[in-house]
Amino acid sequence: MSTFWRHTLISLLTAALAVRTSATSSKSACAQLAASFPEYTTVSGSASYTTKIDSVWSQTCVEDAYCVFEPESSKDVSTAIGILRKTKTKFAVRSGGHMPNPGANSISHGVLISLSRLNTLELTANHEVVHIGPGLRWYDVYTWLADYKLTTAGGRFGPVGVGGLLLGGGINYYGSKVGWSANNVVNFEVVLADGSIVQANASSNTDLYWALKGGSQNFGIVTRYDMKTFAIQNVWGGTLAYPATSLDAYIHAVANFSSPDGGSADPLAAADPLLLMYPNTSQIQPAAVLLYNAAIENPAALKAFIDIPAVSDSAAVRTFTNFAVEQNSSSYWDRSSRRSFWATAVKATPEAVYLANTTFIQAAMEQVSDLSDLLTSITYQTITEDWLDAARASGGDAIDLDPADGAFLVLLISNTWTNADHDDRIVSFSENVIAEIESKARAANVYYPFVNLNDAGPSQAPFKTYGKGQSLRKLKTIRKKYDPSGVFQTLSPGGFKLGA
Ligand SMILES: Cc1cc2nc3c(=O)[nH]c(=O)nc-3n(C[C@H](O)[C@H](O)[C@H](O)COP(=O)(O)OP(=O)(O)OC[C@H]3O[C@@H](n4cnc5c(N)ncnc54)[C@H](O)[C@@H]3O)c2cc1C
Numbered sequence: 001m002s003t004f005w006r007h008t009l010i011s012l013l014t015a016a017l018a019v020r021t022s023a024t025s026s027k028s029a030c031a032q033l034a035a036s037f038p039e040y041t042t043v044s045g046s047a048s049y050t051t052k053i054d055s056v057w058s059q060t061c062v063e064d065a066y067c068v069f070e071p072e073s074s075k076d077v078s079t080a081i082g083i084l085r086k087t088k089t090k091f092a093v094r095s096g097g098h099m100p101n102p103g104a105n106s107i108s109h110g111v112l113i114s115l116s117r118l119n120t121l122e123l124t125a126n127h128e129v130v131h132i133g134p135g136l137r138w139y140d141v142y143t144w145l146a147d148y149k150l151t152t153a154g155g156r157f158g159p160v161g162v163g164g165l166l167l168g169g170g171i172n173y174y175g176s177k178v179g180w181s182a183n184n185v186v187n188f189e190v191v192l193a194d195g196s197i198v199q200a201n202a203s204s205n206t207d208l209y210w211a212l213k214g215g216s217q218n219f220g221i222v223t224r225y226d227m228k229t230f231a232i233q234n235v236w237g238g239t240l241a242y243p244a245t246s247l248d249a250y251i252h253a254v255a256n257f258s259s260p261d262g263g264s265a266d267p268l269a270a271a272d273p274l275l276l277m278y279p280n281t282s283q284i285q286p287a288a289v290l291l292y293n294a295a296i297e298n299p300a301a302l303k304a305f306i307d308i309p310a311v312s313d314s315a316a317v318r319t320f321t322n323f324a325v326e327q328n329s330s331s332y333w334d335r336s337s338r339r340s341f342w343a344t345a346v347k348a349t350p351e352a353v354y355l356a357n358t359t360f361i362q363a364a365m366e367q368v369s370d371l372s373d374l375l376t377s378i379t380y381q382t383i384t385e386d387w388l389d390a391a392r393a394s395g396g397d398a399i400d401l402d403p404a405d406g407a408f409l410v411l412l413i414s415n416t417w418t419n420a421d422h423d424d425r426i427v428s429f430s431e432n433v434i435a436e437i438e439s440k441a442r443a444a445n446v447y448y449p450f451v452n453l454n455d456a457g458p459s460q461a462p463f464k465t466y467g468k469g470q471s472l473r474k475l476k477t478i479r480k481k482y483d484p485s486g487v488f489q490t491l492s493p494g495g496f497k498l499g500a
Contacts (some may be wrong), residue, residue, distance in 0.1 A: 019138040022090060022109050026066035029089035029111055033069050035396070036079060040117070041488060043067045052114060055211040057159075057332075058100035058339035060423070065092070065112035072117045074223035081221070083485055084111060085193065092494045095134045095219035096161015100339040103494035105164070115163055118223055123148060127363070129186055132225045133161030139328045148414040153184045156272060158328030166225055166456035167216045169399050171410065173291050176267035176384045177266050179391030180226075180399065189224035193487035197223070203397055207241045211478045213397030214466060216453055217495045218475070219482050235300060237291035237323045238315030246308050250286035251357050253304035253348035258382040262304075264348070267386055268293040269301035271417040274379040274414075275357065279364040280372045288499075290315060291323065320422055338423065340415045342430040343455035344438055345448040348382060348407035352446035356380075356411055356437050373419050374426065379412040381452075398475055400467035410447035411437065412455040430457055453496055462496055472498070 034041040040047050044066055047437050052068045071077045090110030097105050106112065118133040121144050123486045130152060132141055145151050151174040170181025178184055187201040188209065190443040198220075211219055244248055253272050257263040263271070274287040290306075292299040295317045298306050305313070309390030314326060346352035360378045368374055388403035413424050413433055434457075441447035453462040463472050476498050484488070489497055 003153045015428045021185065022065070022402050025087045025089040026109050026111060029083050030067035032087070033067065033080060033111070033162070036083075037069065037071070039077060040070045040072060040076065041067055042070075053106075053112070054096035054097070054335060055114075056094070056105060057335060058337070059335070059420075060102045060340065060439060061097065061104065061106040062273065063103070063106040063108045065107050067108050068112045068114055070114050070117050073464050074118075074189060074191055074197045077113070077191040077221050077223055078197055080111075080113060081191055081193065081487070083161045084491060085195075085485075088330060089412075089491065093163075093217055094139050095163025096159065097163075098160045099164050099454075099495065101456075101495070103458075105494065107494065110204050111386050113221070114483040115221075115223075120224060121152075123229070128229060129226050130229050132162050132227060134161070134222055134225065136162045137160065138165075139324065142324040142331055143321060145229065146232060146319070147450075149232050151232045151320055152227045152229050153178045154227070155180050155181065156327060157332050158247050158256045158324060159332040162225060163222065164216075165454060167212060167214075167222065169397070169452065169459075170199045170216045170454065171381050171383075173270040175270075175294065175387040175390070176264070177386070177390060177395055179387055180213070182395060182397055183391045183394040184227060184228045185213065185224040185225050188212050188222050189226075190220040190222050190295040193485065195312075201226075203367035204209065208482055210396060211398050211475055214399040214453065214500075215463075215475055215478075217492065218479050218488050218498045220488065225361075232320050234317060235291055235293055235295055235320050235323055236296055236315065236317045237289075238326065239289050239306060240287065240308075240310040240315060241312045242286040242308050242310050244286075247275075247284060247286055249308045250288075251353060252358075253288075254380045255307060255353040256304040257302070258348040258353065258380060258407070258409055259350060260348060260385065263301035264382045264384050264407065266299070266301035267298060267384075271302060271305060272303070272379065274377050275360070276377045277361065277364055278375055278376060279369040280374065282365065282369070284361070285459040289327065320494075337416045337418055338420065340426060340430060340432050340457060341455050342413040342457035343452045343460065344411050344434050345408050345450040345452070346437070346441045347446040347448050348384075348409055351407065351444060352441060353380065353431055355440050355444060355446065359440060360413070361432055363429065363436060367429045367432060368425060371417065371419075371425065373417045373421050373422065375416045376429075377412075378458065381410040381412065383408050383410060397472045398466055402468070405448070408450065410452045410455060427457075427459075434460075456496065463498060476500075
């Protein structure tokens with residue numbers, strides 16, 4: 001037998017053994033979970049199994065787990081971790097299921113831990129802090145808090161999960177005053193790899209507290225987030241969509257808003273502008289979600305967007321809850337499509353905005369105009385110096401960006417399509433767009449070296465960009481302290497990992 005065939009045979013046998021081992025351990029883990037928690041364990045093939053597996057935003061994350069486990073308390077999570085560790089069973093953790101990267105919240109053959117039953121909503125006696133279960137979505141949180149005339153700095157779109165967003169930092173409507181959403185978490189309740197249930201806050205497990213603010217699923221399973229509340233205001237806000245003919249005015253508005261002396265200098269103003277594009281028909285649609293955190297019609301800070309004649313415009317003075325209900329849109333619930341996110345960042349200068357926009361449109365036309373099922377978009381999310389100051393003032397985080405480096409834009413390339421045969425083409429297109437924007441931005445001295453984890457694609461490395469490269473080593477040391485045997489690195493392979 002030739003060396004080639006001997007190696008091939010050994011690889012095939014090893015792979016077959018690994019599959020059998022993983023099937024055996026999953027079977028054992030699921031049997032133990034079902035024995036301890038018959039009501040919370042759903043095995044592949046049973047009636048509600050498909051609905052539970054399918055409850056993700058992107059079809060790229062639908063994988064056949066051996067069973068789905070839905071704990072009802074942190075104690076249940078602790079028991080499950082013990083079973084998974086002892087049986088060496090692979091698992092994935094899912095909260096809202098909105099991260100579209102394959103394997104981030106799904107697992108083939110292993111155990112899917114779905115946190116949807118961890119849905120605590122409780123105010124402390126003085127109403128300054130709200131306890132939130134990871135299985136909730138921001139819409140649930142905002143509508144419940146509204147009864148107390150309160151809100152918190154969570155995600156901007158209702159259907160997105162609490163669990164994943166807070167562990168990735170979190171872009172919110174109030175960042176210039178309060179930093180990342182994670183900076184508003186005063187305590188994390190976490191189940192560690194050894195099954196212990198700990199609190200991480202400014203006085204207990206302070207290193208873990210720092211690491212969880214951006215460090216994602218590398219340290220344990222968070223079973224409760226305690227977040228600061230603040231009084232709800234009536235706001236001006238809504239979604240504006242513009243005709244394709246307004247592209248120049250729209251890009252001008254994005255550049256104007258994001259500049260340090262532009263609209264974003266007003267901490268009450270937030271804008272989430274995005275350019276939608278169907279490359280196959282060259283159709284483009286500029287749009288923007290705008291919010292002003294006071295009951296002021298047509299606020300000056302957002303004037304550049306407001307002045308563009310819109311084809312549809314829902315902006316009005318209203319309660320924040322009314323605005324949040326609108327942002328609970330069906331497209332953010334829709335589970336029928338394949339999706340992907342990719343991120344980079346540029347300095348907040350008009351030149352960077354024009355450069356990113358032109359590169360995106362050109363790449364889409366040149367590389368994927370034959371894909372009739374593809375809708376792609378680029379979103380411009382402004383992170384101000386005030387935002388980074390507020391993040392540091394709150395005690396800091398693993399993301400640790402320096403306000404002295406100035407304001408920047410988190411650029412999100414988002415893709416929606418249906419044909420799985422197009423997956424690889426869309427990965428290549430996205431990686432190319434990111435690389436082209438970064439290379440041109442570097443040449444123009446407007447590159448900002450940051451990958452926002454919540455918007456990052458599977459081949460991107462957000463942790464390497466934290467703290468100008470200084471956070472990663474500290475994150476790994478903290479990981480080794482709280483998970484010395486690397487359970488969350490090896491048994492739970494999905495999502496963004498710190499590595500050894
Ligand atoms: C329509 C849409 C709108 C969005 N808007 C915003 C926005 O306004 N601001 C923003 O910052 N981001 C936004 N995002 C990005 C979003 O923050 C990420 O997709 C985030 O991961 C979603 O969290 P989730 O709980 O829904 O995801 P999941 O896919 O369930 O989780 C994401 C990752 O976190 C891990 N994880 C989840 N919960 C826990 C837990 N309790 N303990 C340990 N690990 C856990 C999972 O294992 C997975 O790896 C948006 C995404 C979408 C699709």
